[in-house]
Amino acid sequence: GQNIDQPTEMTATEGAIVQINCTYQTSGFNGLFWYQQHAGEAPTFLSYNVLDGLEEKGRFSSFLSRSKGYSYLLLKELQMKDSASYLCAVRGIGIKAAGNKLTFGGGTRVLVKP
Amino acid sequence: DADVTQTPRNRITKTGKRIMLECSQTKGHDRMYWYRQDPGLGLRLIYYSFDVKDINKGEISDGYSVSRQAQAKFSLSLESAIPNQTALYFCATSDPYTEANYGYTFGSGTRLTVV
Numbered sequence: 001g002q003n004i005d006q007p008t009e010m011t012a013t014e015g016a017i018v019q020i021n022c023t024y025q026t027s028g029f030n031g032l033f034w035y036q037q038h039a040g041e042a043p044t045f046l047s048y049n050v051l052d053g054l055e056e057k058g059r060f061s062s063f064l065s066r067s068k069g070y071s072y073l074l075l076k077e078l079q080m081k082d083s084a085s086y087l088c089a090v091r092g093i094g095i096k097a098a099g100n101k102l103t104f105g106g107g108t109r110v111l112v113k114p
Numbered sequence: 115d116a117d118v119t120q121t122p123r124n125r126i127t128k129t130g131k132r133i134m135l136e137c138s139q140t141k142g143h144d145r146m147y148w149y150r151q152d153p154g155l156g157l158r159l160i161y162y163s164f165d166v167k168d169i170n171k172g173e174i175s176d177g178y179s180v181s182r183q184a185q186a187k188f189s190l191s192l193e194s195a196i197p198n199q200t201a202l203y204f205c206a207t208s209d210p211y212t213e214a215n216y217g218y219t220f221g222s223g224t225r226l227t228v229v
Contacts, residue, residue, distance in 0.1 A: 004156075007117075031213075033217050035217065040202075040223070041223075042204060042221060042222050043218075043220050045218070047213070048214045048217065087157065101159060101172075101209065103159070103173075104156040105156050106155055
């Protein structure tokens with residue numbers, strides 16, 4: 001099975017940087033995803049990591065260490081619109097393709113203050 | 115039109131009633147999923163289907179059933195609704211060849227309240 005942990009809530013100031021950590025224990029690993037979800041809306045895809053290291057996409061970066069079961073999402077130059085929940089999700093791996101599905105953490109709610 | 119459409123958007127139903135949530139997609143994806151979201155618990159997988167003839171239980175399938183009527187349609191049923199099934203329900207689709215670049219595509223959600 002999968003166990004995914006991330007902080008419940010974080011607060012940061014507009015223009016600052018925030019790092020959201022995610023740790024996971026899994027019986028099989030086939031990639032880690034980050035999603036953004038505004039209140040009452042659908043999650044939207046932000047990033048994907050399957051190899052160790054940093055992936056950068058504009059103001060957002062995601063890091064993965066498979067040996068440590070650890071990832072983080074870095075949000076730079078925070079804007080008010082970045083206030084949302086950020087979901088870490090791990091894709092498993094199975095003998096059949098049915099094992100390759102996403103398991104989500106509880107999400108981290110980020111509040112950006114002026 | 116949205117790529118993944120869920121109906122209804124909101125629904126209030128009584129305990130014991132049967133209710134169906136519908137999902138249709140225009141992405142052409144074979145893989146479809148039903149998740150429920152409760153505050154603080156993230157998204158939990160109810161059922162998933164990797165093609166029309168394939169149905170699999172997720173981590174919380176008890177009290178739910180699904181039907182994959184076509185590649186584009188995947189319905190979730192609550193046979194006898196109970197109050198702890200009050201939640202936000204999301205349908206999602208994916209293409210295994212593009213998941214790394216685009217992830218899953220989610221519908222806008224159905225907010226279900228069981229009274």
